[in-house]
Amino acid sequence: MSDDALVLSTTTPIGPFEVGRLAYGCWRFSGSSVADATAKIEAALEIGANLVDTAAIYGFGEEGFGGAEAVLGEVYAANPGLRDKTVLVTKGGIHPPVPYDSRASNLIESCEGSLARLKSDVIDVFLVHRPDLLASYDEVAEALTQLRAAGKIREAGVSNFTHTQIRALQSKLDFALAANQPEFSPLAIAPLDDGTLDIAQELNLAIMAWSPLGGGRLTAVHQPEAGTQEARVLAVLDGIATRDGVGVDHVALAWVLAHPAVSMALIGTQNVDRIKDSAKAYDVTLSRQDWYDVLVAARGVPMP
Numbered sequence: 238m239s240d241d242a243l244v245l246s247t248t249t250p251i252g253p254f255e256v257g258r259l260a261y262g263c264w265r266f267s268g269s270s271v272a273d274a275t276a277k278i279e280a281a282l283e284i285g286a287n288l289v290d291t292a293a294i295y296g297f298g299e300e301g302f303g304g305a306e307a308v309l310g311e312v313y314a315a316n317p318g319l320r321d322k323t324v325l326v327t328k329g330g331i332h333p334p335v336p337y338d339s340r341a342s343n344l345i346e347s348c349e350g351s352l353a354r355l356k357s358d359v360i361d362v363f364l365v366h367r368p369d370l371l372a373s374y375d376e377v378a379e380a381l382t383q384l385r386a387a388g389k390i391r392e393a394g395v396s397n398f399t400h401t402q403i404r405a406l407q408s409k410l411d412f413a414l415a416a417n418q419p420e421f422s423p424l425a426i427a428p429l430d431d432g433t434l435d436i437a438q439e440l441n442l443a444i445m446a447w448s449p450l451g452g453g454r455l456t457a458v459h460q461p462e463a464g465t466q467e468a469r470v471l472a473v474l475d476g477i478a479t480r481d482g483v484g485v486d487h488v489a490l491a492w493v494l495a496h497p498a499v500s501m502a503l504i505g506t507q508n509v510d511r512i513k514d515s516a517k518a519y520d521v522t523l524s525r526q527d528w529y530d531v532l533v534a535a536r537g538v539p540m541p
């Protein structure tokens with residue numbers, strides 16, 4: 238291994254919890270049978286992915302609002318002891334048919350609905366799903382403060398917030414936000430330059446990267462159009478994957494995890510074998526050159 242290899246740790250803190258750097262995302266979970274869903278959670282735990290991420294809205298348009306949480310709740314109910322083996326993250330504030338609603342009353346109601354569906358006494362980390370431009374930071378802070386004081390959530394955080402939105406919300410709280418969940422992958426590189434990853438380091442926020450495989454576009458089965466960002470990135474990932482004897486998806490996950498501000502990658506595969514295989518990401522030894530080669534492919538221009 239060269240002395241500039243980007244060696245990946247396999248665990249990371251989020252608030253008071255220590256969790257795997259690969260975490261399991263339940264966006265695509267609704268509609269699973271309890272047996273299938275249990276197998277996915279157990280596969281995730283097998284690779285140390287003990288943080289489970291869901292949201293009240295997951296399932297909307299398929300099984301319905303709350304559908305993904307309801308499946309996870311059934312899994313917990315059917316498997317005594319399982320809830321305590323996971324760090325449970327859910328999100329509220331998208332309340333159809335209104336796109337975003339982070340009024341204090343709605344965030345509190347949303348969290349209570351999540352607790353009931355998840356058959357849990359407490360949410361470990363509760364996130365405001367998206368910034369609601371019509372909710373004041375005072376009322377969002379009021380909701381998070383009340384939920385925490387009532388013991389309904391242990392920690393609070395945000396998702397898809399800009400660095401200025403995070404700073405504004407943090408200024409209204411007398412406890413530290415624990416996390417931000419932005420989209421981040423070689424196909425979604427804005428957080429590198431827009432302040433998202435900087436404020437995370439400044440405030441010690443855990444960064445939970447969503448769609449680390451671009452929602453399936455950074456996989457061997459995806460056929461990108463020639464000359465596109467996807468094609469450039471996949472070509473570089475493929476070179477590293479062939480060298481290291483892993484899949485392009487594992488290299489993409491390693492690239493995401495190699496950034497010093499990124500705490501975890503939220504994997505979203507519904508395939509048990511792929512969940513287990515994701516751990517190969519920890520074995521990828523990217524050099525600094527590899528990491529920057531992927532970035533150059535993503536940007537489409539050389540480093541300055």
Ligand SMILES: NC(=O)c1ccc[n+]([C@@H]2O[C@H](COP(=O)([O-])OP(=O)(O)OC[C@H]3O[C@@H](n4cnc5c(N)ncnc54)[C@H](OP(=O)(O)O)[C@@H]3O)[C@@H](O)[C@H]2O)c1
Nearest residue numbers: 262263264396447448449450451452453456503505506507
């Ligand atoms: N905060 C937010 O606003 C937000 C938004 C979106 C997502 N999220 C979170 O992020 C999590 C992950 O998002 P994501 O599902 O988009 O993640 P992802 O891991 O980027 O993409 C998952 C998709 O890639 C496919 N895939 C993965 N590996 C593959 C392989 N080797 N070959 C072929 N296909 C493969 C999966 O299909 P198979 O199931 O067939 O493997 C699945 O459709 C979500 O579950 C959610 O928790 C958060």
